[in-house]
Amino acid sequence: MRSLVLIGHGSHLNPESAAAVYRYAELLRQRQVFDEVVEGYWKEEPSLRQVLRTCASTDVTIIPMFISEGYFTETVIPRELGLGHQGPVPPEGVARTLGGRTVRYTLPYGVHPAMTEVILERAREVLPDADGSDTALIIIGHGTTRNENSNKVVHHNAALLRERGIFSEVHALFLDEEPKVTGWRERVSARRVVMVPFFASEGWHTLETIPEDLSLEGTVTTFTAEDGQEGQGEQTVYYARPVGTHPAVADVIVQLALEARGASVSGGDHATEHRAAWSALLERARQGMRMGEITVQFENGLYELRHALDEGRSSETLTTLVTPEGLRDHTRLDERGEHRPVHTLRNLRRGWRAVFTEADLPHAIHTLYPAVVEEGYAYSTHNLRPTPWPTTAKRQTGIYARVQKATPEQVEHVAQDVCGGCLKTRIWAGQRLSQTFLDGVPGAIPCAEACTFLVAEIREEVAGKRGQGGGHH
Template identity: 65%
Template sequence: MRSLVLIGHGSHLNGDSAAAVARYAELLRAQNLFDEVIEAYWKEEPSLRQVLRTTASSDVTLIPLFISEGYFTETVIPRELGLGHQGPVPPEGVGRVIGGRTVRYTLPYGVHPRMAEVILERAREVLPELEEVGQETALIVLGHGTSRNDNSRRVIVRNAERLRERGLFAEVHALFLDEDPRVLSWPERVRAPRVVIVPFFASEGWHTQETIPEELGLRGPQTVFLETPHGPQTVYYAAPVGTHPAVAEVILQLAAEAHGAGDRGGDTEPNHHEAWATFQALAEGGTRVGEVMITPYGGLFELRHMLDEGRPSAELVTFVTPEGLRSKVRRDDGGRHRPVQTLRTLPRGWRAVLNERDLRLGMHFVYPAVVEESYAHHHRNLHCTPWPSTARRQTGLYAKVQRATPDQVEAVARELCSGCLRTRLWGGETLSATFFAGVPGGLPCAEACTCFVAAVREKVGGRAAE
């Protein structure tokens, strides 16, 4: 068996931030090259701290879906996963044994040499006649840039050099949002009458959809500027490289090149198998977990919101794949993003009819890690991380949470945790029984989530929590 985990940044506020990671997981899942493909995020669920509990295999490959090496790939992700590694990741990746699992952690996909091809494909999409007009066209590889880590800049410059060597374009420039040379300087730097801008970003988001077009005065995929220092120029604005389907092939190549990837694979992880076998037995008799009702349905399993019990199926939107269910439960009835899946905001008006294999993935999308953590708590072996330990682990912008007073922490808990189904074990609350003992709302919370950490940071900083 092999498990593949795709790691994204995610967002508390932007529900589209994780879309690219989810799409690659779905594409790779369909290829059946791994026994399972799941996701993990820094800023939403399933979280980095939870994800290893949720893998079915003892052989796990973790691939960060980030554009460049830097603070997240070298510090945050290894720390949250407990890899015992900090700093640059070697080309073959990092191998560890954690909790009986063989874990391989690779470089981010953005540094792979094949990403130059992805940039070129994005350019061809907005300028199909590129082969004919390339010598009248300039390419701008647009990066974010940061003064905190040179790696962010290096990957942009390296890809620009690779494409410059091909000689397809009249000019190739590496420009940045937040460091020099800045993208706002393009009219002075670029002489070609056609200019293709390809954002070297992992996903669509605030920058690619709003700030870049607004700052550059772009009005869609194609914008004509009649007055520039070099005469009329037409700018073609491409989609970000991180959302191109070819990235899935880059991910597979990284997995194949990972340290020890040629081994025979792993076995079924025993604790995980036991938890889900027990859950399966509950589902076959009908059960409830949190706000979700599970009913056996002619060899299949129906999931629906508990408040929709008794409603005719014809009145509900029916999903027959876990991915369809995922897209529904990630937003509440008002369309707002749900970064924590156990918030009491599960939307209504749907049902999912899933087979035995898809039931596990469907429940993983609805309530990530809840089955594994509840089963561990049911058997009194769930390890909880007290708030002071979580606070001490934070670095960078979040280090300030270490200064939070107990009153501030409790104030955030009243504001945020009161709307969650989980019981705050890390905060000293007690949970006598879980849904494995017939208590539907018995869901443990073993550690403060990243939403909570962010809210404490805002509280310490004197600003209202999001």
Template identity: 75%
Template sequence: MRSLVLIGHGSHLNGESAVAVYRYAELLRARGLFDEVIEGYWKEEPSLRQVLKTTASTDVTVIPMFISEGYFTETVIPREMGLGHQGPVPQGGIARVIGGRTVRYTLPYGVHPGMREVILARAREVLPDASPQDTALIVLGHGTTRNENSNKVIYQNAEVLRASGHFAEVHALFLDEDPKVGTWPDVVRAPRVVVVPFFASEGWHTLETIPEDMGLSGTVTEFPDNPHGAQQVYYARPVGTHAAVADVIVQLAEEAHGAGDQGDHERGHEAAWQAFMDRARRGLRVGEAVITPELGVFELRHMLDEGLPGGELTTLVTPEGVRDRVRFTDGGEHRPVHTLRNLPRGWRAVLNEADLRRAVHYLYPAVVEETYAHSCHALRHTPWPTTARRQTGIYAKVQRATPAQVEHVAQEICSGCLRTRLWAGERLTHSFLDGVPGGLPCAEACTYVVAEVREEVSGKRGAGSGHSHDH
């Protein structure tokens, strides 16, 4: 078997942040090239610390769904996944044997040479007859003064596309560093200009900032009085949302190097799900949900909806339907931590055995694997001081948090969670596998707690600035 893991940033605040990774996972799953395709996140579940536990195979390829190399791809992801690597990732990636799996970690998809074809595809979409006689191309990056690698991929793509002869001129411009996008009228001479944002997703920058900085009014904007004469600007969609990115991901996975000994992870993972299914076939309560076997299929619903006629509930028939329903509360709030006691009501899912497993993975990511490991006395918990010492960048300040500050945050957040805090010394003697619905282990403080402890140390919690910790 071979597993593909796509790693996104995610968000504690914005439920749309994870959608692009879900979309690519679905595209790749449909191709059937891998035995499974799993999503993991820095700020959502399954977290970087959990995601390897959810893989069924002993051959795992991990691809960062980022547009360029930088802090997350070189520091955060390798650290949190226990890859024993820091700094730039070589061509072909790195390989480690972790917990009986060979884990191959690649460069982010955005730096793959195949992205040049995606830039061209986006340009041709918005201007099919672009020509080297009268058309300029602007490859537009975000840019940052904090990491020189952020602009490297933009310059490299612009250089190769310039040499290809497809356009009269090719320019690399940026939002947050020189040369800035607002200077384009002075720089670009061609009468027709195609702008392709080298961004991972559609968002505030592509919808608001770039059009404002460039003076764009839509997909095509006329500029009759520019310094080099009349110009038309054709504004393309960001490269990261193009379906061809799936081809780039496949190429990255195929180019991933390295091999290692394969251990018994596959058997352990399957044993966890077999234990789960043995309970499910007899009826099972897990977290806030109840699973009922019915004539060869399984019904999954909120425990508080038990007994309601099926006609009063929205019926879901795919794991993805469950995923999309449980990502938000009944009030429409994003649920970055799925074990918080705010599972939405009003739905039922009718699923076969294979789909039930995937639906439960979406419902409570990594819970089956971690609970089974706990029942086998094989789940290692990480005390808060160890988690704090591991943090870097803007989160390094959590190392200054007092035990009282950590407990204050944990009491507010963790009191609303179904999990038992093993990392804080709490004990869990029985789990849902033993018939105790709320028996879920928590081996380590989640990124939501870490982010809120940072706000506590900064004196910002409750000050209306909670958005800062998702930047």
């Protein structure tokens, strides 16, 4: 048995941030190369600190869903997963034994050699007859001053495609560092110009920043001689979709996983505690149970989930959902249409019912309450070790290192506010539970460590900006 984990950044503010990772997870589940595909996030749930506990197998391969090497792939993800590794990841990846699991951590998919072909595919989609004599290619990278590795992959792919002679010129240009994409007309002389964003997903930059900064009017934009430099003729820009959303990325992910250091063909075993946790949950579910804000009822071999406040409502008045992905998408926003990065906040939307077989129920419950079953069971068997706030604070780096200056009073003040709306009990702050939801107490859910949402709010508090909006969530 083998588990594949896809790690995304996620966001406390933007529900679309996780969309690309969700889509690839679904594509890879359909291929059935791995027994399970699990997503984990820096800013959403399951968090990087929880994700290994949610894996059913003792054989785990972790792939960072990032377009280049950098701060997150080299510092944040290895630290939060407890890999004991910092800095550049070797080509064959990193292998560790953690909690009885063999864990392999690879390079981000964006640096895989097959991505050069994906860039070419994106270019051909918008300009099928690209001709070396009069067509230039611009690969647009983000660029950053935080990590020198992040632009390396863009320059590398530009060099490879330059050698192939498919285009008359190939340029690597960036949003946030030199050479900047805004100065493209000073550099490019070709009459036709294909621009391919080297980004992981459709988002703010690819949909707004780049088109606005470059005055693009859609997929095809023609610039007249008057728009440009002296002596420069008319140029037409063909703006492609980002490389990270191409279906071929799923092939790249599979290749990366199979090439990972010590990759196993035979796989591992069922993780004992994971299996025991879900067996306990299924036993309760067959009798009918409440968990957080949902009820689970078992009838005619099927499990029906719904909001506890919709108990007794006629099924005809509710939206019926029949796939775990459909349930996830329906409940990712609250009643007001706002993003729910923390799933145990008491803001689950109402008006739906979801029906599943026993095979699909664990995935469905995981989409509603990621890691809650595993952590609840671990707590009930005295195997959930809480992480006190000072330990969490000490681990923070970059813009979050500031939380180390928070006073205990500030931490408690923000926690009362943020955690007051959450179903979980803060065992990381010394609170105790005598029972859990597995004992029939619906809201008895342990919280072993301050979540990234709380960390971000404490950072805002220390900076004196809390409540002003515009934080780095």
